[in-house]
Amino acid sequence: MNQSIIVVKLGGTDGVDFSAICKDAAELLKQNIQLVLVHGGSAEANSLGEALGAPPKFITSPSGYTSRYTDRKTLEIFVMAVNGKINTLLVEQLQMLGINALGLSGLDGKLMQATRKDSIQSIENGKRKIIRDDYTGKIECVNTELLQTLLAGGYLPVIAPMAVSEKGEALNVDGDRAAAMVSSALKAEALILLTAVPGLI
């Protein structure tokens, strides 16, 4: 019989209590449920960017949608904050609870492949501008086999919201979509999206 799989997305804003979630994860694993965690990291990336003199910038599309402008410098900051600090320290917290966690980003083993637009349009002060150095993407597929191999080996995958482009570039991707795509690829029984709840910590 296949074990049930649950995918949990941890929000990237301040206020999510990772330690409580890690303890809940330990309880679920005792009930023979397989888990995959997907995390965000926008707050950490913003504060690292500010500390390094590169505060976050945002793009507003002609249709009014606002997203983080990820030029190469911002991408490197995002990598450090999200794939470095948040992912590693989450794996550490889980290891300290006796859970054999394993951190990955979507670049690792092409875990999440995404399309990157060659250029995007932005509206600045009412004027239309073309941006060509934005490293964001939309996840199109997940390496299900890699996740299944890790789950079968008894590991708990902890996934950072980055993907690999067709050319092999690192891309910043939406964490909620990452969690949804992983959940769908694994035919997970449940996808749980946790966002910051004031007062939780």
Next chain:
Amino acid sequence: MNQSIIVVKLGGTDGVDFSAICKDAAELLKQNIQLVLVHGGSAEANSLGEALGAPPKFITSPSGYTSRYTDRKTLEIFVMAVNGKINTLLVEQLQMLGINALGLSGLDGKLMQATRKDSIQSIENGKRKIIRDDYTGKIECVNTELLQTLLAGGYLPVIAPMAVSEKGEALNVDGDRAAAMVSSALKAEALILLTAVPGLI
């Protein structure tokens, strides 16, 4: 017949030309050789620490041996620079060459387990001092099965010099020893240690 395995250690100081090494890796893979890369990152960790107002500190043991003092703040900087930036951008470079690289630190899946000393002695201004918040360790064993599973799946593991303590803590470890332990665990045909060569870039 088992494929030959080669472990390559890339130095952590400035001046190592990662792009040339990635191209060499692509050539070796064409010859049906399995590869594992282990990298350092001390220069990157130093410069990030300086940018964040936490320059590196060093400890001199009573026997005269000097090592990086890794308190919790330094550990977080090390994690961002080494497991975040260097590991991820190395995986990206390899993916751009069509190599399915997969980045790991020793915390991931308990890839490298190390012992951490409860306290270490340091000599400062001729006086002996006890330090209890140093997150460094000595690697004692490697999760060979995890590496073999990844190699069998066609992935190229890229390993950051961090390990997990018996309690699950993240530890800064020596990259050369990491490479040697991985090489020994995999019964690698060769271990290649590359250090910075002035003029290479």
